Amino acid sequence: MSLSVVEEKINAGEPLNFNDAKTVLESNNLIKIGEIARRVKFKKSSNKVYFVLNKHINYTNICVSKCKFCAFYRNGDEKDAYIMSVDEIVDEIAKVPKGIKEVHIVGGLHPTKDFSYYIDMIKAIRENFPDIDIKAFTAVEIDYFSKISTMSYSEVLKSLKDAGLNSMPGGGAEVFSQRVREKLYPNKIPYEKWSEVHKIAHSYGIPTNATLLFGHIETDDEIINHLLKLRNLQDESKGFLCFIPLSFHPDNTPLGLTIKKVDAVRELKILALSRLVLNNFPHIKAYWVMLSPKIGQIGLHFGADDIDGTIDVERITHAAGAKSPLGMAKDNMIHLIKNAGFVPIERDALYNELEIFQ
């Protein structure tokens, strides 16, 4: 099959199937793939590219899950193992120059903290920063909170929403493949539980994102099946805002000895494929931290309409050797988007448009 068949389907508004996606991945015509994905992006969001003034909080790096691809986690007795108190979290957010619209919170699965710590964290942020969107906790963390509190997913999510949580990130999905899960993250929840958490969140009016971690031991077929599962899930629950393909950074992980980081061509192809397959996802993100600002900027021509945010200090990808800056100034972000030929739109966590920079 050729790319022209894929293009015809896209032009006719038909969803791509497994074989279409395979054709895209096997094609070497990167420019054509980008052109088709860019056309889809323009239909969805015209010439707009979104960014957010945000702050990342990684409340602890101590984690019981010990995923083999993770350079961030610590067992707890190392010198650089840490857990932040609720007061420290509030202080860290307060240090960021005024104007942030979103706090993005994810962390390790801490062995001894109980659920009240997480509720207190969200309540304290909500009380101190009433206008900031709180985007917190992956489905993996929600599952862990359910275990340590003996509460159901519904009860955990409702308590967090009542405390002030607005939305959830899309991490912890990795690749929905039992084969890869058993090899790299056997302690992490499988697709069935990840999707259950997101469906319940959507039913409570908590929008979420979704991710894919690629560039390790996954196959093309596993990537495509991952995307098709997400498209079906979105058809069902309609609560996903954005999809973020994350390219794996192998440094300082056990996989780093055998696996090299994927190249830019692969990153751009997966970005474009995501835009083409996930026709029911409003937004696709070129996450500049993992891609680098330069590849992220080019990614805007491969179907992405979001480049994430200013972040302040990013810890997780940098633990795995990311060479991108720890954060990015608002002016730089606007410059990056404008120079790529798009109109920068400052958004909040829910994609409400706050300011247009013509």
Ligand code: SF4
């Ligand atoms: S990826 Fe997340 S769950 Fe896995 S070890 Fe790292 S911090 Fe823990």
